[in-house]
Amino acid sequence: MTRTIRRVLCVLPPLLVTVVAVRHRSVLAEGFAHLGQARWPWLLAAVGATCLTWPAAACTRQGAVLERLPGRRLVVTQFAAGAANHLLPTGLGASAVNLRFMTVCGLSAARSSAALALYLLAESAGRVALLGALLLACPGALRLGELLPDGAFGPLLWAAGGVLVLAVGVLAGVRRLRTAASSFLRTALGEARSVHSRPARALALWGGALVFPALQTAALVLVARALALDVPVAHLALAYLAATVAVALVPTPGGLGSVEAALVVALVAVGGAAAVATAVVLTFRVITVWLPLLPGALTLGVLVRSKVI
Template sequence: MTAPPVLTPTTTTARTRRRVCWQTALTLGVLVAAACLTRRQWPVVVTGAGRLAVADEGWLLVGAVAALATWVSAALAQQGAVAERLPSARLLAAQFAASAANHVLPAGLGAGAVNVRFLMRCGLPVGRSAGALAVKATVGAAVRIVLIAGLAATCPGVLRVPHVPAGVVAVLVAAAMLVAALPRTRLWPRLRRGSAAVAADIRTVHARPSRAAALWGGSLAFAAAHSLVLICVTQAVELPLSPARVALLYLAASSAAALLPTPGGIGSLDAALAFALTASGAPGATAASVVLGYRLLTVWLPLVPGLLVLGVLIRRKAL
């Protein structure tokens, strides 16, 4: 039997560099496509920006408060993902800095790196730090699925399952069966070990009711706060869509945009949101106003302060 290859630091670094290069290339491709699409629709974007400039300031202020709540919710969920008590002020600052870093690096690498470094500075080993992020991501995905299912039941007809050709289904099923039939490959044991480690961390956290409540409550509040930001912007520009419908559109669009690893979903989320809003009957200019307003409150206004906080945390060796 051939001995498994020994992973050296050089090999690991090379693999990490290749993965980052592929992710960066894909990110650049998505951003170029988004730029081309924006150029084609530039008159609509300009009209949307003009409409946002005269939007209701009261609703935009409520949306800004909801944007602040997203970082508090993220901090609560991160605390719930570990058994140890984390310093509250630094935890909140780290989530604010992570949101800014997430819009600089692709595929959530920025936010993940900030949170892992923060947890390691709090005394957790690197394995448990990465596991805490996996627990938080798993619960966040589960919360989104439940929310989408519940809102889809209250807003029938909003989400339509696309028609998938039988040939595509057959290929996907065959690929899944092939992967399941090859348990001796190096990928499959890693997936099983990773899943087992995440499941063990989830059981450990749920052994403490206060941590479980923080984890699930923070994840739910995070999704709800982002939905509320979009709802407030739609109200500010007087888009006649119900709050439940807007929340469902946001959750569906952001989940679809997560499949493309752009920094903070820039380009992919914007296109998905604009498509979802126009498919629900919103005029193109109004949909552009909503997307611009959402991005203004969640990305562009807090970006520079978030990067400054990131610099302060690094300087004080909190990361």
């Protein structure tokens, strides 16, 4: 039975890639068309920045646990996890792959989950910190009124507050859930204290958490230069970080569709021409999502077959 499940899991990722590609074939066709109009040195640099995101993610993952994880397999797993992330709702694919990898490496389910939570916290904090720094450095560069419809902020805030209150109410009312949450919190806090008692681990965790979104941002900036989008570098970075922070709340597979829309709006909001901004976003998504997607899915199948995950 287990062998049959593994065989299915080996074949499933490429099949999902095919389904996703067919559903987004118009975006793919337009994105690849823009590649022919771009300046290739800038595009190659963008590809290089994208490739560096996987070692950066591996560095952050290693910083979230005390045990030394196998380096090469960790980097390859991040490449495969990226493909899984684009095939399942945002964050779920990569989280599942990395949870499985850590348990195979000998960590308990509780400690693997705590390490995952610490990673997600660090990655989110790093992205928000970079966004905050750019907002302070470039006040007024991003016209938030163009990103959110009039009167949208209030309902969003109320919705977030409602979800938080509901979650607290459920935990308070269901003893078993409350006990499980308390146990997980104790484990997570213990892991965080242990990691931060080791300077090398803390540096890997927080350094990687800053480098990872910085490399993603650099890839967009390089694509913008390849297509001659006339927007300052700091404004491009601000647009990318603002769009990705907003899209993190939208549970679509890898942000497919929502990322493209948010990025175009954000680039226009910092002064880019709509037509060129659309071309930049489509080209950027081809380089960062579509080109690695099939190799990543095949790598995921190999890792499942070889029992690395």
